Amino acid sequence: xxxxxxxxxxxxxxxxxxxxxxxxxxxxxxxxxxxxxxxxxxxxxxxxxxxxxxxxxxxxxxxxxxxxxxxxxxxxxxxxxxxxxxxxxxxxxxxxxxxxxxxxxxxxxxxxxxxxxxxxxxxxxxxxxxxxxxxxxxxxxxxxxxxxxxxxxxxxxxxxxxxxxxxxxxxxxxxxxxxxxxxxxxxxxxxxxxxxxxxxxxxxxxxxxxxxxxxxxxxxxxxxxxxxxxxxxxxxxxxxxxxxxxxx
Amino acid sequence: xxxxxxxxxxxxxxxxxxxxxxxxxxxxxxxxxxxxxxxxxxxxxxxxxxxxxxxxxxxxxxxxxxxxxxxxxxxxxxxxxxxxxxxxxxxxxxxxxxxxxxxxxxxxxxxxxxxxxxxxxxxxxxxxxxxxxxxxxxxxxxxxxxxxxxxxxxxxxxxxxxxxxxxxxxxxxxxxxxxxxxxxxxxxxxxxxxxxxxxxxxxxxxxxxxxxxxxxxxxxxxxxxxxxxxxxxxxxxxxxxxxxxxxxxxxxxxxxxxxxxxxxxxxxxxxxxxxxxxxxxxxxxxxxxxxxxxxxxxxxxxxxxxxxxxxxxxxxxxxxxxxxxxxxxxxxxxxxxxxxxxxxxxxxxxxxxxxxxxxxxxxxxxxxxxxxxxxxxxxxxxxxxxxxxxxxxxxxxxxxxxxxxxxxxxxxxxxxxxxx
Numbered sequence: 001x002x003x004x005x006x007x008x009x010x011x012x013x014x015x016x017x018x019x020x021x022x023x024x025x026x027x028x029x030x031x032x033x034x035x036x037x038x039x040x041x042x043x044x045x046x047x048x049x050x051x052x053x054x055x056x057x058x059x060x061x062x063x064x065x066x067x068x069x070x071x072x073x074x075x076x077x078x079x080x081x082x083x084x085x086x087x088x089x090x091x092x093x094x095x096x097x098x099x100x101x102x103x104x105x106x107x108x109x110x111x112x113x114x115x116x117x118x119x120x121x122x123x124x125x126x127x128x129x130x131x132x133x134x135x136x137x138x139x140x141x142x143x144x145x146x147x148x149x150x151x152x153x154x155x156x157x158x159x160x161x162x163x164x165x166x167x168x169x170x171x172x173x174x175x176x177x178x179x180x181x182x183x184x185x186x187x188x189x190x191x192x193x194x195x196x197x198x199x200x201x202x203x204x205x206x207x208x209x210x211x212x213x214x215x216x217x218x219x220x221x222x223x224x225x226x227x228x229x230x231x232x233x234x235x236x237x238x239x240x241x242x243x244x245x246x247x248x
Numbered sequence: 249x250x251x252x253x254x255x256x257x258x259x260x261x262x263x264x265x266x267x268x269x270x271x272x273x274x275x276x277x278x279x280x281x282x283x284x285x286x287x288x289x290x291x292x293x294x295x296x297x298x299x300x301x302x303x304x305x306x307x308x309x310x311x312x313x314x315x316x317x318x319x320x321x322x323x324x325x326x327x328x329x330x331x332x333x334x335x336x337x338x339x340x341x342x343x344x345x346x347x348x349x350x351x352x353x354x355x356x357x358x359x360x361x362x363x364x365x366x367x368x369x370x371x372x373x374x375x376x377x378x379x380x381x382x383x384x385x386x387x388x389x390x391x392x393x394x395x396x397x398x399x400x401x402x403x404x405x406x407x408x409x410x411x412x413x414x415x416x417x418x419x420x421x422x423x424x425x426x427x428x429x430x431x432x433x434x435x436x437x438x439x440x441x442x443x444x445x446x447x448x449x450x451x452x453x454x455x456x457x458x459x460x461x462x463x464x465x466x467x468x469x470x471x472x473x474x475x476x477x478x479x480x481x482x483x484x485x486x487x488x489x490x491x492x493x494x495x496x497x498x499x500x501x502x503x504x505x506x507x508x509x510x511x512x513x514x515x516x517x518x519x520x521x522x523x524x525x526x527x528x529x530x531x532x533x534x535x536x537x538x539x540x541x542x543x544x545x546x547x548x549x550x551x552x553x554x555x556x557x558x559x560x561x562x563x564x565x566x567x568x569x570x571x572x573x574x575x576x577x578x579x580x581x582x583x584x585x586x587x588x589x590x591x592x593x594x595x596x597x598x599x600x601x602x603x604x605x606x607x608x609x610x611x612x613x614x615x616x617x618x619x620x621x622x623x624x625x626x627x628x629x630x631x632x633x634x635x636x637x638x639x640x641x642x643x644x645x646x647x648x649x650x651x652x653x654x655x656x657x658x659x660x661x662x663x664x665x666x667x668x
Contacts, residue, residue, distance in 0.1 A: 046664070055573060055664055076578055083576020088664065090574070093567045098261030099254075110250040111576040164575075176664070 003031045004064065005172050005204040006052060011061035012230075013047060021047055023230040024061075027222070031171070034198060034205040036218035043224045045208050049176055052206065053086055054078025066171055083112035087165025087203075091177040094161035095149040102145040105130035105163045108170075115168030122169065133163040137193050155186040159193065166197055173198055175207045179214070191217055251581060255588040258568075262561065266593065269557050273597030273640070276550030278605040280543040281636055285609065287536050293374070294532075295525045297441045298492075300372030302501045304524075305329070305337060305508055306490035308515035312531075315524040318349060318490040320442045321359040325351065328487040333514045337493065340507070342500040345370055347492040350454045350485065353413045353425070358399045360413050360447045362454030362488075368394075370494055373441045383407050384434030387450050390479055392433035398444035400435045407432055413447070413457060425457040428478070452483035459483075493518070547640060550597070551647055554590050558651040562658075569659045582659040583652040590648025591641055598640040602633045 006029040013022040021044050029035050039045030050056040051063060054070050055078075063070040066085055070078055082088075087108070095104045106126040109116035116126055123129025131145055137159040139145075149157065158178055165173050175194065179187040195217055198205045207218065215221040259266045298304075298319050306314040307327035316322040338346040347370050350362035361367075365386050368379050384407040387394055395405060405411070409432040415423040430449060438444055456478045495501060501520055508518035569582050 050664055053574070053664060079573075079576055079578040082574075086576075088574040090571075090664070094571060096254075096258075096568055096571055098257045103257075108575050110254075111581075 005029050005031050005033075005066060006206065007062070007064040008052075009062045011051070011058070011063060013051060013056070013059050015047075020230045022051075022228055024048070024227050025229065027227055029172070029204045029206060031204055032199075032202050034195065034217075034219045035207065036215045036221035037206060037208045037224055038210065038212055038215065038221065039208050039224035040210040044228060044230075045224055046176070048224065049174060049206075049208065053088065053174060054082050080112070083108065084114040085171045087167075087170045087173045089158070089161045089165050089173070089175040089178040092154065092157070092181045094164070095157055097149050099149070100146050101134070101139075101149060101152065101160050102127060102130050104149060104160060105133065105167055107164060108167055112168065115170065117168075119168040126167070129167055130163060133166055133197075134160070136197070137163055138189075139163075154181050155183075155190065158182060158186075158190055162190070162194055162197070166201060166203075169201050169203065171203055173203050173205045175205065177209050178207075180209065180211065187214075251585050251588055252592075255585055255592060258585070259589055259592065265557050265561070269553050269593050270597040270600060272553040273547075273550040273594055273644075274601035274604065276543075276547045277598040277601030277636060277640055278608075280540075280547050281602055281605050281633055282609075283539050283543040284632060285605070287540065291529060291536070293440055294529055295522065296374050297525060298371065298373060298521045299376055300370065300494065301492045301521055302495040302498060303493040303505055303508070303518045304490060304521055305334075305493060305516055305518045308509075308517040311517070311519050311524050312528055314490065314517055314519055315521070315528060317351060318492075319521070321351070321361075321446060325489045327515075328489055329491075329516060330487050330514060331485055333511065333516060334488055334491055336511070336513070337504075337508055337516075338491075340504065342496055342504055343493055344496045345494040347371070348451060348485070348488045349490045349492065350451055351489045353415060353454070353457070355399075355411055355413050355447045356403060358396075358403075358445055358447050360393075360449060360454075362449055362451045362485075364451055367448065367492075370492065371443065373439055373443070377439070379439065379443060380437045381434045382437040384432070387433050387448070387453075389431070389433070390450065390453050390456055390483075391428065391430045392450070392453075393430040394434040394436060394448040395432055396436050396444040396446045396448075397438035399447055400432075405432050405435070407435060411447070413449075428457045451485055451488070455483040455485050551594065551640070551643055554593050554644055555647050555650060558586065558590060558648065559654070562651055562655055565655070566658055566662060569655055570662050570664055573659055573662075574664050579656050579659045583649075583656040586652035586655050587645055587648040590651070591645045594644030595637065595641045598637045602637060606633075 006027070008024055008027040011022060011024045011027075012020055014020045037045070039048075047056065051058055051070075052065070054065070054073070057075065057078075058071045065081060068081060070081075073081065095101075096107070099107070106119075106129075109119050109126040119126045119129040123132050131142070134145060139156060139159060144152075144156075149160070152160065158181070161178070165175075173194075178194070179190055182190060191214060194205070194207075205218075207214075208224075304314060304318050306318055307325055307329050309326050313323060313326075317325050334346070334348060337343065345366065347363060347366045349367075351359060353360040353362075368381075368386055372378055381394070382397065384394070386392075393411060399405065410429045411432060412429050413425045415425060430453070436443060459478060493504070495504060505518040505520065508516050572582060572585075573579075
C-alpha cells in the first residue's frame with residue numbers, strides 16, 4: 001500500500017445539480033511511476049485534478065493519496081497534505097508576480113514545515129535548495145534568482161514553476177498542460193528536465209495533456225475519456241465548469 | 249506568520265494604487281486628528297478667555313448675557329450699576345482687587361472699554377498670561393487709548409494715531425465724539441481673546457466724552473466744555489457697566505457671589521467666569537460636534553477607498569489565489585491575506601496621517617497661536633491619536649473582510665483552475 005502514491009476506486013463526481021461528470025472505476029499511480037493522462041479540454045480533467053489535489057471535496061468512491069483516504073480528511077487536512085506531498089505545475093501564470101524568482105520557488109516551504117525540513121536537509125536552507133534546483137533546470141544566471149518574475153520568458157517561468165513543484169521532494173508531481181504554452185524546442189527541453197528531476201527525486205508524476213505526441217516519454221499512458229464511464233456533458237461548456245460557481 | 253510578508257510584497261507590487269489609498273487614509277485621519285486638536289485648542293482657549301478673575305459683577309440679567317457683554321463685547325447691558333454699589337462690593341474685606349468696566353461706545357465697529365490701568369495687570373487669559381504691550385505705553389493722558397492687536401491690524405493703526413470714538417455700538421455711527429479725539433498710546437500683543445478687538449480708554453475719558461451728552465445726544469458745541477476744561481474737571485463716574493473681582497481666597501467666591509446677588513440696594517448679578525464660560529461653550533458645542541462628525545465621515549470615505557481598491561483588484565488576482573491554493577494555502581489563508589492587506593494599509597496610512605499632522609502642528613503651531621491665539625493643548629501624539637489609529641485599523645480589518653470573503657469563496661470555487 002505504501003508504494004501506491006495515488007489510488008482511485010469507483011470515483012464519482014457531479015457538480016451541484018449537474019449530471020455525473022466523472023465516474024472512474026480505477027486509476028492508480030505507483031511510487032516513481034510516470035503517467036501520461038490524455039485529456040482534451042471538456043473531458044473533466046480539471047475536476048479530476050481538483051479531486052486528486054484535495055481542492056475539491058470527494059463525493060463518492062475512494063481517493064487515496066500516500067495511503068490516506070481524502071474523504072476522511074478535513075478540508076484543512078487535504079490542504080496540508082497537498083502542501084507537503086504535492087507539487088503542481090499549471091499551463092501558465094504559475095508564479096506570483098510580486099515575488100522574486102527565488103521567493104516563488106521557496107513558497108511551498110512557507111506553507112509546509114515538512115517541505116521546508118526536507119529542503120533544508122537537501123540543500124542547507126530553502127534558498128540554497130532553490131538555487132540548486134534552478135541551476136539544475138538550466139537557469140544558471142545567479143542574478144535570475146533575484147529577478148522579478150515578469151523579466152522571464154514563458155519557458156523560463158515554466159522551469160521556475162517546476163523548481164517550485166520539486167522543492168522539498170513531494171511524493172507526487174501534478175502537471176496540468178505544462179508545455180502547451182511552449183514552442184516545440186522548449187517543450188522537449190522542459191519535458192526532459194521534468195522527467196529527469198522526477199526520476200532523480202523518486203516522485204510520481206501525473207502529467208495531463210491533450211498532446212498525444214508526448215505520451216512516448218512516459219512509463220504509462222491513459223486516456224481520461226476511456227477511464228471515465230460518465231457520458232460527456234450535453235452542454236457546450238467545458239467539463240469542470242461549476243454551474244453555480246460554487247462547490248457543493 | 250507567513251502571510252504578512254506576502255501581503256507586503258503584494259501591496260508593493262500594486263504600489264501606485266496602494267500609495268493613493270495610503271494617501272486618502274492618511275489625509276482623512278490627519279483631518280480628523282487635526283479637527284480634534286483644533287477643537288480641544290479652541291475649547292481650551294475659549295474657556296480660558298478670562299482667568300484669574302474670581303467673579304464678574306453686573307446689573308442683574310442672565311449669566312450668559314453678563315458674560316457676553318462683559319467679556320466678549322457682544323450685546324448690551326440692560327442696565328448699568330451705580331458707583332456706590334461698585335464701591336460697596338470693592339470695599340468688602342475678602343475682595344483683593346476690582347477693575348471697573350464701562351461699555352457703550354465704539355470705534356469703527358470695535359467696542360470701546362473704559363477701565364483703569366489695573367485692567368492690564370489683573371486681566372489674565374490662557375495659563376494666567378497677562379496682557380503685554382507690543383508697542384507704546386498704557387494710557388496716561390485723559391485722551392489716550394490702548395488698542396487690541398486686531399484693531400491695530402484691521403485698521404492699520406500705529407502708536408500716535410488719532411481716533412474718534414462713536415456714541416453707541418454700530419459700525420457706522422452718526423453720533424461721533426469728533427470734538428474729543430483720542431490718541432493711540434499703546435498696542436497690545438495678540439491674545440486670541442476679545443481683548444484683541446477692544447479699544448481701551450480710561451474711565452474718566454468715558455465720562456469726559458459724554459459731558460454735554462446727558463440727554464443722549466450732543467448739545468450744541470457752544471455749551472459743551474473744551475478739551476482743556478475737561479482735563480481739569482472732576483470726572484468721577486456715576487455708573488459703570490460691570491466690574492471684575494479678584495478675591496483674597498478663591499474659597500470665598502461662593503460667599504461673595506451670594507452676597508452680591510442678594511445686595512439689597514440694587515439688583516446685581518455675580519458670575520464665576522469659568523462656570524459661565526463652560527456653559528456658553530456647551531451652547532456652541534453643537535457646531536463643534538458637527539465638525540467632528542464631518543471629519544469622521546471623511547475617515548469613512550478614506551476607508552471606503554481601501555474597500556474599492558481591493559474589490560477592483562480582486563478579479564485580476566484570482567490567478568494568484570489559485571496559485572496559492574495549489575501550493576497548499578487554505579481558503580482562510582486567502583482570507584487572511586486580504587484582511588492583512590486592508591489592515592496594513594489602514595495602519596500605515598493612519599500612522600502617516602497622525603505623524604504628518606503632528607509634525608505640521610510642531611512646525612506651524614506657534615504661528616497658529618500668534619495668529620489666532622489658539623494654543624494647542626497637546627503638541628505631541630496622545631491617547632486620542634492612538635485610539636484613532638487603533639479604531640481606523642480595526643475598521644479596515646472589518647472592511648477588508650468583505651473582499652476577503654469574496655476571495656475566499658472564489659478560492660473555494662475556483663480551486664486550481666480559474667474560471668474567468
